[in-house]
Amino acid sequence: xxxxxxxxxxxxxxxxxxxxxxxxxxxxxxxxxxxxxxxxxxxxxxxxxxxxxxxxxxxxxxxxxxxxxxxxxxxxxxxxxxxxxxxxxxxxxxxxxxxxxxxxxxxxxxxxxxxxxxxxxxxxxxxxxxxxxxxxxxxxxxxxxxxxxxxxxxxxxxxxxxxxxxxxxxxxxxxxxxxxxxxxxxxxxxxxxxxxxxxxxxxxxxxxxxxxxxxxxxxxxxxxxxxxxxxxxxxxxxxxxxxxxxxxxxxxxxxxxxxxxxxxxxxxxxxxxxxxxxxxxxxxxxxxxxxxxxxxxxxxxxxxxxxxxxxxxxxxxxxxxxxxxxxxxxxxxxxxxxxxxxxxxxxxxxxxxxxxxxxxxxxxxxxxxxxxxxxxxxxxxxxxxxxxxxxxxxxxxxxxxxxxxxxxxxxxxxxxxxxxxxxxxxxxxxxxxxxxxxxxxxxxxxxxxxxxxxxxxxxxxxxxxxxxxxxxxxxxxxxxxxxxxxxx
Numbered sequence: 001x002x003x004x005x006x007x008x009x010x011x012x013x014x015x016x017x018x019x020x021x022x023x024x025x026x027x028x029x030x031x032x033x034x035x036x037x038x039x040x041x042x043x044x045x046x047x048x049x050x051x052x053x054x055x056x057x058x059x060x061x062x063x064x065x066x067x068x069x070x071x072x073x074x075x076x077x078x079x080x081x082x083x084x085x086x087x088x089x090x091x092x093x094x095x096x097x098x099x100x101x102x103x104x105x106x107x108x109x110x111x112x113x114x115x116x117x118x119x120x121x122x123x124x125x126x127x128x129x130x131x132x133x134x135x136x137x138x139x140x141x142x143x144x145x146x147x148x149x150x151x152x153x154x155x156x157x158x159x160x161x162x163x164x165x166x167x168x169x170x171x172x173x174x175x176x177x178x179x180x181x182x183x184x185x186x187x188x189x190x191x192x193x194x195x196x197x198x199x200x201x202x203x204x205x206x207x208x209x210x211x212x213x214x215x216x217x218x219x220x221x222x223x224x225x226x227x228x229x230x231x232x233x234x235x236x237x238x239x240x241x242x243x244x245x246x247x248x249x250x251x252x253x254x255x256x257x258x259x260x261x262x263x264x265x266x267x268x269x270x271x272x273x274x275x276x277x278x279x280x281x282x283x284x285x286x287x288x289x290x291x292x293x294x295x296x297x298x299x300x301x302x303x304x305x306x307x308x309x310x311x312x313x314x315x316x317x318x319x320x321x322x323x324x325x326x327x328x329x330x331x332x333x334x335x336x337x338x339x340x341x342x343x344x345x346x347x348x349x350x351x352x353x354x355x356x357x358x359x360x361x362x363x364x365x366x367x368x369x370x371x372x373x374x375x376x377x378x379x380x381x382x383x384x385x386x387x388x389x390x391x392x393x394x395x396x397x398x399x400x401x402x403x404x405x406x407x408x409x410x411x412x413x414x415x416x417x418x419x420x421x422x423x424x425x426x427x428x429x430x431x432x433x434x435x436x437x438x439x440x441x442x443x444x445x446x447x448x449x450x451x452x453x454x455x456x457x458x459x460x461x462x463x464x465x466x467x468x469x470x471x472x473x474x475x476x477x478x479x480x481x482x483x484x485x486x487x488x
Contacts, residue, residue, distance in 0.1 A: 001124050002146045003162055005154035011062050013150060015103040018064035019090045021110060023075040024048035033067060034060030040069075049073060050082070051466040053093045064103065068093055078109060080118035081401040087122020088467025091144050095127060098139050103148040111151055113161035118401065120165030121172070121478070122467065123147060128173045130180045130471040167292050168481055172474035174198075175281075175288030179459070179472035183260030183277045188226075188308035191259060191280065192234045195287050195306070199238050202294035209235040217351070221332060221343040222307055224324045228264055228317025229310035235348065236283070236306040237356075238290045246299035247487065252358035253290070253480050254348050256341045256365035257283030257308035264311045264337030265319055278472060279341070281459035282364035283308060289480035300487035303356050307344040311337070323422045327351060328444050333422035341367045342437050343426060346444040353446040361450040362393055362483065363441070364476040370433030372457030379405040380475060381454040383438030389449035393479070396486060400478035404453060413439045453479075 010018065022028065024047055028037035036056055040046040046054040052071030059067040070090050072078055094102055106116060127144045131137050151158060178186070178194065186194075192208045199206035211232045214223060219235075226233035236257070258279040262268060268276070283306035290304045318324075322334045327347040334343070345363060352358040371381045382404045384390035390406060397404045413435050416428030424443065428436030438452045455475050464470040 001127060001144060001166075003120060003166065004148050005158060005162060006148055006150050007153065008148075008150050010105045010150065013103045013148060014063045015065070015101060015148065017066040017068050017094055017099045017102040018062060019068045019070060019102055019104040021072050021086060021104070022046070022048040022069050023072050023078065025074045025076070033062065036060070037069070047071070051085070051089050053089060055097070066099075068102070075109060080114045083110065083115050083118040084122035084125070084401050085467045087119040088126030091123045091126030092466060094144050095139050095142065098142040100142055100145045101147075102144065103150065105150040107152055113157045116149065116151070116158055117161040117165035119149070120162055121169040124166070124169035125172060125474070126467050128176055129469055130176070132177065132180070164296065167295050168478055171288045171292035171481065172477045174291055175284045175474040175477050176472040178284040178288070179278050179281045179474070181277065183310070186259050186277070186280070187231045188234045188257065188259055188310065189232065191257060191283065191306070191308050192236050195236045195238060198287065198291055202291055204290060204294050205239040207237040207239070209237070218325070218327050219347040220324045221326045222309065222347045224318045224322065224334065225264070225311055225340040225343050226309040228314040229312040230314065231310045233307070233309040236287070236304075236308060238287065238304040240290060240293050240302045242297060242299050242301065244299070245301060249487065250301045250303065250357050250359045251484060251487070252352040252356065252361045253286040253302065253304045254345060254352060254361060254363040255282035255284065255286035255304070255306045256280065256345055256363070256367065257306040258311055258341060258344070259308060261311045261338070261340065262313055264340060265313050265317050266336045266338040267313055268338060275460060278460045279366050280308065281366050281472060282455060282476070285364045285455070285474065285476040286480065288474065288477045289484070292477070292481045293484050296481065296485055298484040298487055300484060302484050303352065303358065305348050305352050307348040309344055311340045326444065330424065330443065331422040333419040333425045335425050336427045339427045339437070341365050342440045345441055349441060349444045349450070350446065353448055359448060360389060361445055361448055362453065362480065363450075364453045364455050364480075366456040366459050367454045368434040368437050368456055371454040374434060375405055375457055377457045377462065379403045380458050381434055382406045382451055383409055383435065383454070384451040385409065385442050385445065386449035390451050393451045393483060396482035397479040399486070400482045402475060402479045404479070407435055407438070409435065409438065409442070
């Protein structure tokens with residue numbers, strides 16, 4: 001999507017559609033669009049409530065062919081997060097009418113760099129359609145392509161915000177397209193090929209650990225998950241190193257990469273299993289974040305790690321009751337083969353500390369259904385061994401407009417992972433499932449500051465929203481980008 005910054009007044013912009021952001025507690029001026037807006041407001045046809053839209057054709061006093069009204073709710077509560085949603089609503093409303101060019105004016109409360117960046121991210125995220133495998137595209141394949149953004153003065157800060165928003169949104173949409181790939185197309189090796197091609201394009205170092213190398217290293221928990229599939233596993237490593245690092249810190253971003261999850265021998269119900277192509281959303285998020293990090297150039301070293309497998313019930317599949325030894329050395333009794341994400345992450349997290357020298361870790365994983373029971377499809381869950389580090393991640397999430405809620409990690413939860421036959425079990429029973437999964441992962445971070453994001457409830461939209469299409473959301477990409485950009 002192309003953007004231009006101008007200072008042209010709203011009435012003088014020639015465009016197929018001019019987008020006007022409207023607030024529910026700020027009635028339109030009597031003369032706006034020849035009084036049509038005031039009439040619509042008074043009749044209740046358009047009140048400015050969040051996500052509400054309406055179109056006025058040939059608005060009086062304007063050169064635009066159409067005026068698209070987008071409701072933003074109460075002005076006092078309008079933040080960059082609401083602006084991001086408004087941008088998505090605008091993009092989808094425009095595309096529904098096959099409009100490919102539009103304009104918008106930002107001033108006052110909407111005119112800050114943060115608001116501009118959020119608008120750009122919302123417009124680009126809203127324009128994404130997960131229809132790459134459809135022969136007939138939605139709206140004839142006509143996507144929003146060009147947007148003119150009018151402001152009081154196109155300062156250097158606004159131009160930088162525009163560029164950052166574009167880079168961030170492109171990475172988020174790249175991630176969404178990756179997650180949307182079906183399991184028969186996107187196997188672990190194909191995902192590695194996609195990552196390698198992206199790394200070459202963006203100037204990142206790339207290393208792929210294949211099955212023989214992982215066996216040599218002793219990644220037995222990861223290989224145990226993969227052994228039921230005809231598709232071999234891989235571990236993807238992407239590395240960014242700043243030219244002038246401001247710190248000796250080394251941030252590791254780790255993402256669960258189960259390219260398809262049947263549950264293994266502990267097989268899932270057939271209803272909804274087709275969605276399990278999204279079980280690599282964590283891996284896609286860390287790879288997508290690296291795509292942006294390579295261009296935004298934060299002052300901290302960052303390595304992304306994506307352990308990638310298929311979890312299948314083949315003749316060599318891991319059995320409930322099997323005991324495997326982790327790369328760290330601890331043994332794990334596998335009570336449920338559908339709790340596989342924590343097994344592949346265990347080896348990856350330890351590897352990042354021991355072999356890559358990570359000083360801070362953050363992982364993203366579609367790890368448990370329990371997180372959606374606790375938080376529905378609204379928030380991701382955060383789990384950490386370090387309060388200060390968790391606060392930094394939460395602050396990055398707030399800045400990025402992604403909602404994450406912290407959970408307790410008391411030592412009592414570790415007791416639920418006790419096994420009579422191994423150092424620990426891979427599940428902790430019915431209660432507190434998302435917490436016990438996180439406690440399992442905590443065993444393998446070697447005491448380094450670490451945050452686990454359980455994104456199982458937010459990585460996929462079950463139904464389309466006014467601001468985003470059904471399917472993958474790209475959750476955690478923006479948080480990870482902000483985490484690296486804000487490093488001090």
